[in-house]
Amino acid sequence: MRVGGRVEWFLEPTTPEELRSAVNACRERGLAPRILGGGANLIIADGILPGVVIGTGRMNRLFRIWPAVDGEGSSDQEQDPSAWSAEPSGRVAPADPALDPRLVGWAGTTLPSLVRAARDLGYGGIEGVVGIPGHLGGGVAMNAGGHWGELWDHIELVRVIDEEGEFLDLTPEQVQPGYRNGNLGTRVVAAAILHFEPAPKALIEQRMREILREKNAVQPVSERSAGCVFKNPDLEVSGGRGAGRLVDDCGLKGRSIGDAMVSPLHGNFVVNRGAARATDVLALIEEVRAEVAQQTGIELELEVKRWLD
Numbered sequence: 001m002r003v004g005g006r007v008e009w010f011l012e013p014t015t016p017e018e019l020r021s022a023v024n025a026c027r028e029r030g031l032a033p034r035i036l037g038g039g040a041n042l043i044i045a046d047g048i049l050p051g052v053v054i055g056t057g058r059m060n061r062l063f064r065i066w067p068a069v070d071g072e073g074s075s076d077q078e079q080d081p082s083a084w085s086a087e088p089s090g091r092v093a094p095a096d097p098a099l100d101p102r103l104v105g106w107a108g109t110t111l112p113s114l115v116r117a118a119r120d121l122g123y124g125g126i127e128g129v130v131g132i133p134g135h136l137g138g139g140v141a142m143n144a145g146g147h148w149g150e151l152w153d154h155i156e157l158v159r160v161i162d163e164e165g166e167f168l169d170l171t172p173e174q175v176q177p178g179y180r181n182g183n184l185g186t187r188v189v190a191a192a193i194l195h196f197e198p199a200p201k202a203l204i205e206q207r208m209r210e211i212l213r214e215k216n217a218v219q220p221v222s223e224r225s226a227g228c229v230f231k232n233p234d235l236e237v238s239g240g241r242g243a244g245r246l247v248d249d250c251g252l253k254g255r256s257i258g259d260a261m262v263s264p265l266h267g268n269f270v271v272n273r274g275a276a277r278a279t280d281v282l283a284l285i286e287e288v289r290a291e292v293a294q295q296t297g298i299e300l301e302l303e304v305k306r307w308l309d
């Protein structure tokens with residue numbers, strides 16, 4: 001969104017272990033650190049944000065799983081913590097990618113680089129992530145998705161830092177992620193193992209192009225935004241209308257405060273036309289929410305996260 005001020009403390013770990021140390025160092029000092037991924041679904045207040053933000057931008061590592069030297073491989077990652085390491089120490093390089101269509105990504109892996117890598121390896125299923133900015137950690141925390149499915153559909157295991165400051169490996173069955181909610185509470189995503197279905201690269205590329213064409217036609221993808229502002233309401237209550245459609249039906253497209261404007265292209269996006277402040281964006285969101293509630297009786301829930309104080 002390119003709004004908001006500065007943070008008091010900013011930590012940039014480069015590995016899952018450093019991330020764990022950073023989280024624990026904060027907690028030992030009585031601070032609850034905020035975790036910043038790509039900031040693609042976030043509005044940060046103007047001014048100085050007190051406390052600590054830990055950014056995952058330097059944890060951009062994506063790699064294939066190293067099979068065990070004896071060739072048995074390892075399907076149970078909980079028994080094999082070294083599978084989370086980007087270094088092959090004592091292990092051999094993976095063979096044919098099609099034999100084990102999985103990838104390990106650390107929290108700072110960018111979603112665009114994940115989609116590109118999957119395409120280049122002939123790993124299908126995750127094409128719907130094309131055009132979604134942000135990091136793997138943020139995507140897992142938010143359960144990023146669309147009509148194609150959700151990121152968690154492709155997760156085998158997530159390594160989190162739990163409330164005690166220890167690494168904990170969780171399966172989707174244990175976590176039960178929901179709609180735009182990774183259901184992780186205060187746990188911090190350090191890394192994830194993703195699984196795919198092998199597919200011809202040309203087919204994957206074609207699907208990606210189609211999805212991008214669709215998105216470009218209906219979303220202000222090249223403008224500064226935080227993605228969808230509101231979650232879609234229960235479609236039975238809204239008469240089948242998503243949040244963007246409700247905003248549109250209420251005549252709010254194009255509504256603005258300062259340089260913050262409800263996108264004329266998509267009612268669920270607020271864009272920064274240049275010099276918007278966080279205050280403008282936040283006030284506009286509240287205005288839209290109040291107006292939709294007044295006209296339709298539907299209370300829209302925020303999808304974007306706000307860091308206000």
Ligand SMILES: Cc1cc2nc3c(=O)[nH]c(=O)nc-3n(C[C@H](O)[C@H](O)[C@H](O)COP(=O)(O)OP(=O)(O)OC[C@H]3O[C@@H](n4cnc5c(N)ncnc54)[C@H](O)[C@@H]3O)c2cc1C
Pocket residue numbers: 034035036037038039040041042056107131132133134135136137138139140141142143144145146180187188189190220221225226227228305
């Ligand atoms: C143009 C555009 C299009 C978009 N399209 C889509 C779409 O189609 N579908 C969709 O779902 N989203 C979409 N988004 C929103 C956004 O891209 C996703 O929600 C993305 O997953 C956010 O990732 P991030 O790393 O930027 O998270 P951030 O914005 O940095 O953080 C979001 C939340 O996740 C938490 N978080 C971040 N990293 C971690 C971590 N390692 N551990 C624990 N918590 C963490 C943060 O504390 C915060 O609460 C779009 C955004 C834009 C700007």
